[in-house]
Amino acid sequence: MHTTVPTSLRPHRPRRLRSSPAMRRLVAETRLHPADLVLPVFVREGIHEPSPITSMPGVMQHTLDSVRAVAVEAAAAGLGGIMLFGVPAERDPLGSAAVDPNGILNRALRAVAAEVSGDLVVQSDLCLDEFTSHGHCGVLDEVGRVDNDATLQHYARMAVAQAEAGAELLGLSGMMDGQVAVVREALDEAGFVDAAILAYAAKYASAFYGPFREAVDSQLQGDRRSYQQDPANRREGLREAYLDLDEGADIVMVKPAMSYLDVLSDVARVSTVPVWAYQVSGEAAMIEAAAANGWIDREAAIRESLLSISRAGADTILSYFALEVAGWRR
Numbered sequence: 001m002h003t004t005v006p007t008s009l010r011p012h013r014p015r016r017l018r019s020s021p022a023m024r025r026l027v028a029e030t031r032l033h034p035a036d037l038v039l040p041v042f043v044r045e046g047i048h049e050p051s052p053i054t055s056m057p058g059v060m061q062h063t064l065d066s067v068r069a070v071a072v073e074a075a076a077a078g079l080g081g082i083m084l085f086g087v088p089a090e091r092d093p094l095g096s097a098a099v100d101p102n103g104i105l106n107r108a109l110r111a112v113a114a115e116v117s118g119d120l121v122v123q124s125d126l127c128l129d130e131f132t133s134h135g136h137c138g139v140l141d142e143v144g145r146v147d148n149d150a151t152l153q154h155y156a157r158m159a160v161a162q163a164e165a166g167a168e169l170l171g172l173s174g175m176m177d178g179q180v181a182v183v184r185e186a187l188d189e190a191g192f193v194d195a196a197i198l199a200y201a202a203k204y205a206s207a208f209y210g211p212f213r214e215a216v217d218s219q220l221q222g223d224r225r226s227y228q229q230d231p232a233n234r235r236e237g238l239r240e241a242y243l244d245l246d247e248g249a250d251i252v253m254v255k256p257a258m259s260y261l262d263v264l265s266d267v268a269r270v271s272t273v274p275v276w277a278y279q280v281s282g283e284a285a286m287i288e289a290a291a292a293n294g295w296i297d298r299e300a301a302i303r304e305s306l307l308s309i310s311r312a313g314a315d316t317i318l319s320y321f322a323l324e325v326a327g328w329r330r
């Protein structure tokens with residue numbers, strides 16, 4: 001016997017849209033596109049061969065030559081950008097090599113910009129921690145505290161040096177109050193009105209930066225909790241983002257990514273500029289370590305982690321997996 005069930009009583013069937021790979025692809029709400037990925041790279045002064053970083057499998061400290069080759073590869077893969085970090089041979093309390101045009105980061109920027117400028121965006125980390133002998137992101141006062149306003153003057157000089165070297169997008173990662181405003185003014189006064197600012201708006205004092213400290217031979221004693229944010233705080237992430245927007249940030253970023261998807265979602269909902277997220281070294285390391293033990297499917301975990309960041313609202317993601325993921329599309 002045939003009866004007709006009223007429409008209202010028929011079950012809803014969300015599974016219809018999951019029924020085949022083609023259907024799933026068609027209705028996917030987020031996608032990983034190479035243009036939305038940025039590759040962070042490390043350049044070390046005084047080495048002649050690329051040097052592996054134990055806690056970051058597959059990631060190298062590059063030479064000036066090998067970083068150029070990576071930049072070319074990144075451009076060919078269609079990535080959105082490349083973010084350079086410098087590891088100097090000599091450090092001092094003021095981080096002088098950061099403002100020196102011949103400092104390793106500025107030299108690397110010049111080399112990379114000459115190679116790929118126009119094909120992908122050349123970005124710089126603007127922070128003192130790689131350059132200071134004490135490993136802090138700023139200069140210290142007489143009692144050993146990070147001196148906010150004195151540090152801003154160093155950031156201003158560092159910004160001009162980086163723009164001169166060819167950085168098109170400067171990543172302000174130091175978490176000093178007022179850093180965006182001061183750097184913007186310095187860039188404008190030096191004639192670099194088109195050099196853009198990527199503000200690490202909400203940057204947390206995170207255990208997930210662990211492997212990065214090896215990557216840059218960090219000299220840090222103690223921690224960064226007097227300037228980076230407390231992981232306990234969500235609302236404060238929004239406050240930091242609003243401040244940076246107000247000071248003229250061209251892009252705002254949340255960092256780390258996966259443990260801060262709530263903050264990312266908050267910022268993405270209100271931002272009038274692009275919102276980025278940084279999948280940091282420890283996030284990558286967790287995936288690599290679990291995969292190396294055979295406990296998770298590495299590629300599936302990488303994909304899922306990046307999709308979660310995209311879903312939470314990131315327009316662009318900095319990831320050590322960027323090149324690899326771009327290759328999956330071909």
Ligand code: PBG
Pocket residue numbers: 125127128129130173174208209210211212213224279280281282
């Ligand atoms: C500061 C900086 C750090 C990272 C990026 N920029 C380290 C820190 O704040 O301690 C961490 C990135 C990562 O862990 O991948 N220059």
